[in-house]
Amino acid sequence: MNTAPSAVEPAEHDEATEWRTRVAHAFSRAAPHYVRRATAQHAMSEHLLTHLPSQAECILDLGCGPGELTARLARHYPDHRRIEGLDLAPGMLAEARRRHPEAIRWVCGDAAMLPHADTSFDLVVSNLAIQWCPDLDRVLSEIRRVLRPGGRALLNTLAPGTLAEVGHAWTRPAALLEFRDAARHRRAAHGAGFRRVEVTARTERFHYPDLSAVMASIKGVGAQVARPGKLLTRSDLARARQRYETLREAPGLPVTYHLLTLDLER
Template identity: 65%
Template sequence: MSTALQPHPRVPADWQRRVAHAFSRAADDYERLASAQQAMGERLWSRLPARAERVLDLGCGPGHWSARLAARYGPDADLVGLDLAPGMLEVARRRHGTPLWLCGDAGALPLADAGLDLVFSNLAIQWCPDLGQVFAELHRVLRPGGRALLNTLGPGTLAEVGRAWARPGRPAALLDFRSRERHLAAARLAGFRRVAVEASRPRFHYPDLAAVMASIKGVGAQTARPDARLTRADLARARRRFEALREPEGLPVTYHLLTLELER
């Protein structure tokens, strides 16, 4: 089997539980702190098809994009928002009411075969350890001619953060982001007839280290490690390292964004 279809060997057995817990805790503050994530989502928005009747917002979070998709495609469209984190779905229901909200895993979608015209997913699948299974599920639930529009993250994402927090003999606990080539290979193996991946490097700036970390922790993008106890010395070292990177606009945080268009 191609390595593009295999989960990362170091993924903990309770990975999904930890991710769901982290994002549930962040649900109430997500939209306020997710300005970078929303800016990157606009790149997907510009690629939406003119019409779609059955739509899935995969990794919908508190429902920002689901609500916009529902407004765009109108009351006759069937739209589902799906997320792994129950806390995110609670916020989505409270703020937006409809559409249909489902708690589920991108690698085992609780949806029928060939039932969707469009899957929209902004910065969710990087949290899924088995990329091949995710793409196989997307291929299964899309109708022939259906499309998936996905934003995810590649190697080099948050390099400044990793450099600031790294300790001797132990790198920072960042995700093992997968390359453009691995996404291409996994999508083709899943059976998509058209696959396009565009790479870009959006950069955002923050006034200080606290704001940088709030933009990451505050949107749930961190899971606890048993050895993740930080000291005042760790914090001071991270602050010094990040300050050395300061630009006129502030402290930089760079994402390696992969924007995928898949057609079944």
């Protein structure tokens, strides 16, 4: 049965629409540089690949970005019948089409309102996308809806403590989302009706030579530290650089991600 969108108050709807627009715009702007700058994100996607089922015919990559993981999934399952990459950002999808002309369907859509019929997929994969979705419960309910009975969802997301060093360097940075912990994801998955829920946690640390490289790494994936309408001054940058330098380690300036991998079965 299709799940109808829940009713929302106009103010709530406007706020959600504004959020989706801002996220889509930020990621569209980042699209041309994403593959080069998102080395941390690519590294974390490897954990998903180790959990893949042996067979899958219909596959959805949720929050596919420029399509690198989608294309890998297409190669991993050469006998697939259908593979789709879905993203909120039109710019990311344009980059995906340019980089991957093979027979992959690229779809612009919202993870909380998937444009697919019930039981459409054997496998849903998502690497570092659902933390951008305000309504986790609705997203996981949508993922379960489009999965066939026995289908799997493999989702990477981020937990509290992620980008703590960036938070130390900047005062109240807008880039830092309200990350949700493992217990919150388990509750949402059980509430969505998944019959098997496994959540594993690990810490991933990456190093960069200077603040500019750190900022490129998060801007390159659509994040930002300036709030809308607020320009960063040279003084802001100097203070952030000074504060970040206090954290320097031998390999460089650290950036820590607290990674959660959700393995869910309908």
